[in-house]
Amino acid sequence: MLTLLFDGVAYGMLLFVLAVGLAVTLGLMNFINLAHGAFAMAGGYVTVLLMNRLGVPFLVCLPIAFLATALLGAVLERTLYRPMYARPHLDQVLFSIGLVFMAVTGVDYVVGSMQQNIHLPDWLQGRLPIEAVGIGKYRLFIIVTCAVLTIALQWILSRTRFGSRLRASVDDPRVAGGLGLDVNRIFLATFAVGSGLAGLGGALGAEVLGLDPTFPLKFMIYFLIVVSVGGTTTITGPLLAALLLGIADVAGKYYVPKLGAFIVYTVMIVILLWRPQGLFGRVAAR
Amino acid sequence: MSATSDAAAAAVAAPTARASAPAALALARAARWRWWEIALFAALPLSWLLLPGQSLLLNEIAIVALFAVSLDLILGYAGIVSLGHAAFFGFGAYSAALFAKDVMPDPLVGLAVAIAASALLGLASSVLILRGSDLTRLMVTLGVASILYELANQLDWLTGGADGLQGVVMGPLTVPGTSLPGFAFDLSGRTAYAYSLVVLAVILVLARRLVHSPFGVSLQALRDNRLRTASIGISTSLRLVVVYTIAAAIAGAAGALLAQTTGFASLDVFDFHRSAEVMLVLVVGGTGYLYGGIFGAIVFKLLHDLIAAWTPQYWNFWLGLFLVVLVLVGRDRFVRPWTWFGSGRATR
Numbered sequence: 001m002l003t004l005l006f007d008g009v010a011y012g013m014l015l016f017v018l019a020v021g022l023a024v025t026l027g028l029m030n031f032i033n034l035a036h037g038a039f040a041m042a043g044g045y046v047t048v049l050l051m052n053r054l055g056v057p058f059l060v061c062l063p064i065a066f067l068a069t070a071l072l073g074a075v076l077e078r079t080l081y082r083p084m085y086a087r088p089h090l091d092q093v094l095f096s097i098g099l100v101f102m103a104v105t106g107v108d109y110v111v112g113s114m115q116q117n118i119h120l121p122d123w124l125q126g127r128l129p130i131e132a133v134g135i136g137k138y139r140l141f142i143i144v145t146c147a148v149l150t151i152a153l154q155w156i157l158s159r160t161r162f163g164s165r166l167r168a169s170v171d172d173p174r175v176a177g178g179l180g181l182d183v184n185r186i187f188l189a190t191f192a193v194g195s196g197l198a199g200l201g202g203a204l205g206a207e208v209l210g211l212d213p214t215f216p217l218k219f220m221i222y223f224l225i226v227v228s229v230g231g232t233t234t235i236t237g238p239l240l241a242a243l244l245l246g247i248a249d250v251a252g253k254y255y256v257p258k259l260g261a262f263i264v265y266t267v268m269i270v271i272l273l274w275r276p277q278g279l280f281g282r283v284a285a286r
Numbered sequence: 287m288s289a290t291s292d293a294a295a296a297a298v299a300a301p302t303a304r305a306s307a308p309a310a311l312a313l314a315r316a317a318r319w320r321w322w323e324i325a326l327f328a329a330l331p332l333s334w335l336l337l338p339g340q341s342l343l344l345n346e347i348a349i350v351a352l353f354a355v356s357l358d359l360i361l362g363y364a365g366i367v368s369l370g371h372a373a374f375f376g377f378g379a380y381s382a383a384l385f386a387k388d389v390m391p392d393p394l395v396g397l398a399v400a401i402a403a404s405a406l407l408g409l410a411s412s413v414l415i416l417r418g419s420d421l422t423r424l425m426v427t428l429g430v431a432s433i434l435y436e437l438a439n440q441l442d443w444l445t446g447g448a449d450g451l452q453g454v455v456m457g458p459l460t461v462p463g464t465s466l467p468g469f470a471f472d473l474s475g476r477t478a479y480a481y482s483l484v485v486l487a488v489i490l491v492l493a494r495r496l497v498h499s500p501f502g503v504s505l506q507a508l509r510d511n512r513l514r515t516a517s518i519g520i521s522t523s524l525r526l527v528v529v530y531t532i533a534a535a536i537a538g539a540a541g542a543l544l545a546q547t548t549g550f551a552s553l554d555v556f557d558f559h560r561s562a563e564v565m566l567v568l569v570v571g572g573t574g575y576l577y578g579g580i581f582g583a584i585v586f587k588l589l590h591d592l593i594a595a596w597t598p599q600y601w602n603f604w605l606g607l608f609l610v611v612l613v614l615v616g617r618d619r620f621v622r623p624w625t626w627f628g629s630g631r632a633t634r
Binding site: 084093094097100103228259 | 421425429562612
């Protein structure tokens with residue numbers, strides 16, 4: 001029971017790190033980006049290829065995955081995404097679906113369609129010897145890493161100058177621009193960090209979630225659930241939603257495997273009917 | 287476009303059923319049959335006569351076209367972005383297949399049953415799309431399709447699970463009210479294509495009548511500005527429920543045609559891929575004038591055949607690239623190649 005809860009928390013934390021970038025683009029910039037999972041997949045594949053082909057240690061791979069995906073995100077933001085911000089939602093949906101299809105087949109073509117495995121270092125395998133509660137070392141590692149990231153993010157958003165600039169740009173881009181903030185550059189940096197976090201999440205989650213070319217499609221709905229249920233005005237909303245989703249999904253698959261993802265979807269629809277702006281969101285001013 | 291906005295203004299000026307004379311005239315003018323519409327309807331039976339060897343492909347095109355027409359009703363006319371329209375397509379397909387397998391094999395009765403079932407599902411799920419933003423609607427429609435996918439996957443005693451529903455044998459297509467022997471569905475797809483064509487044409491005429499009615503014009507009004515439409519006394523929720531139900535019924539008809547003419551229904555009909563594809567088909571053909579789905583389906587299927595013959599496994603890549611380029615160029619400019627070059631932002 002406690003093990004289940006623990007696994008659920010680990011899964012939820014992982015989902016949060018994967019989806020937090022989406023919460024920023026979707027919630028703050030009001031851009032429907034269905035291709036977010038593609039960045040996570042990119043991070044996962046960078047890690048897998050580095051480790052299995054070049055023998056780079058796992059801990060070195062994680063920052064590389066972050067940087068590589070952030071760079072990819074920055075380039076794509078500058079070239080493709082920026083003209084899309086002002087477009088209608090239908091255009092954004094079509095555009096990002098197109099990106100997903102390209103990413104899925106592209107990876108299939110380059111790497112192949114089989115599931116990729118990560119060989120974790122020995123010190124991350126196995127379970128901690130605590131009686132009654134089986135705690136997987138790797139799960140613990142995920143939780144600690146993600147918790148540190150969450151606290152750092154929260155600190156950046158609420159305490160630093162960049163955080164207040166970002167919040168100002170989001171609240172009203174025109175006024176922020178008028179005050180001399182370079183809104184485009186702030187969005188670029190934010191998008192890059194969000195993609196980087198997705199890539200890091202993908203690298204961390206390759207062992208837990210499984211990694212194959214259909215990753216962006218398989219987890220797209222999960223990311224969207226985290227963001228839409230959690231609401232997009234705070235960072236704690238998506239965090240709680242991700243934890244809830246993680247625990248519900250793990251417990252659901254354990255107790256009623258027949259129903260599987262069915263429960264998750266139903267709960268999502270009920271919650272969105274009840275509070276269309278998300279569980280923890282305030283009603284948007286716009 | 288100016289004709290429709292005139293008509294919209296006229297309908298707005300007279301929201302009651304007894305429209306005043308200028309409004310009625312404007313509506314009648316917009317509803318006139320154009321020469322190209324007549325040509326299009328004439329081309330449907332001609333395609334059956336002139337291309338006998340291509341019936342299987344043409345049948346697929348007709349089904350995709352019908353599916354896209356149903357999406358046009360809610361996306362092009364009512365402005366609802368749905369990522370789960372395959373829910374109704376799949377529901378119609380499974381209803382028709384199950385009905386043929388377990389109750390009776392008559393295709394026309396099966397089609398009616400499938401349409402009724404999808405309409406009921408559409409009615410039930412239409413309450414879900416009334417609230418919230420575009421994102422909420424995307425999520426809810428996607429969620430409904432995913433739930434149905436899971437259901438079809440798990441209820442394997444009923445639907446055959448991941449293997450699909452096999453062993454569906456369709457009876458011959460009989461003319462109602464007569465005792466003629468009827469036409470059997472054959473391997474060449476001649477009967478199937480004729481059947482799909484007739485259903486497509488009938489539904490097109492009905493949908494055409496619908497979108498040119500005051501109801502259809504009020505849909506466009508609420509697509510353009512829902513708040514304003516509501517404030518002049520038009521019940522937007524009721525209209526959305528009605529159009530969503532109708533679109534679901536038509537999508538169900540398309541699904542039923544697929545299941546009946548192929549004798550098979552699989553999980554694929556609920557797949558996300560299908561919802562995305564039909565959206566692409568519609569967008570390629572153009573939204574909001576009812577025939578976009580047909581032109582889009584023709585272009586899409588022919589392209590699919592061409593590219594899939596060249597690189598079957600990676601066809602999706604080109605589909606994705608096409609989508610990205612389409613949106614980057616601009617949907618409205620894409621169908622007007624003469625605006626591609628020159629002063630750049632001529633139409634925006």
